[in-house]
Amino acid sequence: MTATVADGFMYAPEIERLDRAELKRLQLERLKRTLAHAYANVPHTRAAFAAKGVTPDDLKSLDDLRRFPFTVKTDLRDNYPFGLFAVPREKLVRLHASSGTTGKPTVVGYTREDIDTWAELIARSLACAGARPGDVMHNSLGYGLFTGGLGFHYGAERLGCTVTPISGGQTERQITLIRDFGATVLNATPSYALNLAEAAERMGVDLSCGSLRVGVFGAEPWSETMRAELDRRLGLKAMDSYGLSEVMGPGVAMECQYRLGLHGWEDHFLFEVVDPETQEPLPMGEAGELVITTLTKVGLPMIRYRTRDITRLTDEPCSCGRTHLRILRVTGRNDDMLIIRGVNLYPSQIESVLLGFPGLAPHYQLVVSRQGSLDHLTVEAEAAEIRGEEARGLLAHQVRHHLKTMIGVSAEVIIRLPGELPRSEGKAVRVRDLRKAPASV
Numbered sequence: 001m002t003a004t005v006a007d008g009f010m011y012a013p014e015i016e017r018l019d020r021a022e023l024k025r026l027q028l029e030r031l032k033r034t035l036a037h038a039y040a041n042v043p044h045t046r047a048a049f050a051a052k053g054v055t056p057d058d059l060k061s062l063d064d065l066r067r068f069p070f071t072v073k074t075d076l077r078d079n080y081p082f083g084l085f086a087v088p089r090e091k092l093v094r095l096h097a098s099s100g101t102t103g104k105p106t107v108v109g110y111t112r113e114d115i116d117t118w119a120e121l122i123a124r125s126l127a128c129a130g131a132r133p134g135d136v137m138h139n140s141l142g143y144g145l146f147t148g149g150l151g152f153h154y155g156a157e158r159l160g161c162t163v164t165p166i167s168g169g170q171t172e173r174q175i176t177l178i179r180d181f182g183a184t185v186l187n188a189t190p191s192y193a194l195n196l197a198e199a200a201e202r203m204g205v206d207l208s209c210g211s212l213r214v215g216v217f218g219a220e221p222w223s224e225t226m227r228a229e230l231d232r233r234l235g236l237k238a239m240d241s242y243g244l245s246e247v248m249g250p251g252v253a254m255e256c257q258y259r260l261g262l263h264g265w266e267d268h269f270l271f272e273v274v275d276p277e278t279q280e281p282l283p284m285g286e287a288g289e290l291v292i293t294t295l296t297k298v299g300l301p302m303i304r305y306r307t308r309d310i311t312r313l314t315d316e317p318c319s320c321g322r323t324h325l326r327i328l329r330v331t332g333r334n335d336d337m338l339i340i341r342g343v344n345l346y347p348s349q350i351e352s353v354l355l356g357f358p359g360l361a362p363h364y365q366l367v368v369s370r371q372g373s374l375d376h377l378t379v380e381a382e383a384a385e386i387r388g389e390e391a392r393g394l395l396a397h398q399v400r401h402h403l404k405t406m407i408g409v410s411a412e413v414i415i416r417l418p419g420e421l422p423r424s425e426g427k428a429v430r431v432r433d434l435r436k437a438p439a440s441v
C-alpha cells in the first residue's frame with residue numbers, strides 16, 4: 001500500500017475507491033480463505049460450525065454468511081488464554097488483553113503480518129481523518145495491554161507522522177508539550193480531550209488558537225454535542241474513530257472530512273447489522289447490532305463477532321469519493337442501555353442534553369440504583385462556575401425538566417460544584433450501577 005498525491009494527499013486511494021462489485025468479489029475471496037483457516041486451526045470454530053451444520057464449503061456467496069455462527073466475548077473468556085488463536089503461540093509477536101475486572105480478561109494476539117496490516121489500516125484511517133506525513137501526533141491514548149496507544153503509534157509512524165507517546169495522565173505537562181512541540185493531531189478519548197481543554201484554560205493556555213488541526217477520538221461513545229464542544233475549545237476538527245480489540249483494535253473505521261459516518265474498511269472487514277433479539281440480518285439503513293467478520297487476520301480470525309454496538313450502515317456514495325460503506329454514529333451498546341421506569345435510553349442521549357446546557361460544565365455521571373421494585377436514575381452534573389445551594393437547586397430543576405421534555409425520562413438531578421466530579425485520564429466512567437454493588441456485611 002503506497003501513499004500518492006492526487007487531488008491533494010491521499011493514502012492508497014485505489015482500494016478506498018474500488019468499485020463496489022469488485023469490492024464484494026474481493027470480500028468473498030478473502031472470506032472463504034478466512035473461514036477455511038479458522039475451521040482448520042481452531043477447535044472451537046470447528047465445534048461451532050458443526051453445531052450449526054455448516055462447513056467452509058457451504059459459503060458460496062456473501063449472503064451465505066448468515067448461516068454461520070456468531071462469536072461473542074464469552075467465547076474468548078471461555079477459551080482463555082490462547083484457545084481461539086489460529087496459529088501456534090510461538091508465531092505471535094504481540095499479545096494485548098482487556099483489564100479482566102469482571103472476570104477473565106479477553107486476550108488477543110497478532111502475527112507479524114497482522115501487525116503490518118494493523119499499521120497500514122491505522123495509517124489509512126489517520127489520512128482519512130485529515131492527518132498528513134510530517135504532522136506531529138500527540139498520542140494521549142493508553143499504552144500497554146490496551147490496543148489504542150500502540151495501535152495508533154505504529155500507524156502514525158507508518159503514515160510519516162512524528163509521534164509524541166505521552167499516554168494518559170500528567171495533564172498539565174501534556175498541555176505544555178502540545179504547545180511546545182506544535183502538535184497538529186490529537187489522539188485521545190473524547191472525555192480526556194475535554195479534560196485537556198479544561199486544564200489548558202486553567203493554565204491560561206488557549207488551545208483553540210494553537211497548532212492543533214485534527215482530533216481523532218474514540219474508545220467510548222460520544223455525542224454530536226460533545227463534538228461541537230471539542231471543535232470549539234480545542235480549535236480542531238474532531239473526527240470519530242472506531243475499533244475494538246477483539247476485531248483488531250482501532251483502525252476498523254474512520255470518518256472522512258464530511259463527518260457523515262465512519263468509512264468501514266471493507267477490504268479487511270465484513271460488516272452486518274442484525275436484530276439483537278432475533279439475530280437476523282437487517283437491511284441496509286436499519287438500526288441494530290453491528291457484527292464484524294475479519295477478512296485478513298491470521299492470528300485471531302473473528303467470525304461474525306457481535307460487537308454489542310448499536311448503529312446503522314449505509315452504502316450511499318460519499319462526497320469524498322470513497323466507496324466503502326459508512327457506519328453511522330454508534331448510539332450506544334446493548335449492555336449499556338438503561339431501562340428507567342419503562343423508558344429505554346443510552347448514556348449518550350443524556351449527554352446530548354447536558355452538554356451545552358447553560359450553566360453546566362461538560363462533566364457528568366449517571367447513578368442507577370434500586371428503589372423498591374423500580375430502577376432510579378440520578379444525574380450528577382457539574383456547574384460551570386461556583387454557585388450557591390439555592391442557585392444550584394434551581395439549575396437542577398431546569399435540567400430535570402429538560403430531560404423529561406427531550407427524552408422522556410424522570411431523573412433526580414444533583415448539581416455539583418466545579419471540580420467535584422472525577423476527570424478521565426482514559427475511558428470515562430459515565431455510569432455507576434449501584435444495583436450490581438455487593439451487599440454490605
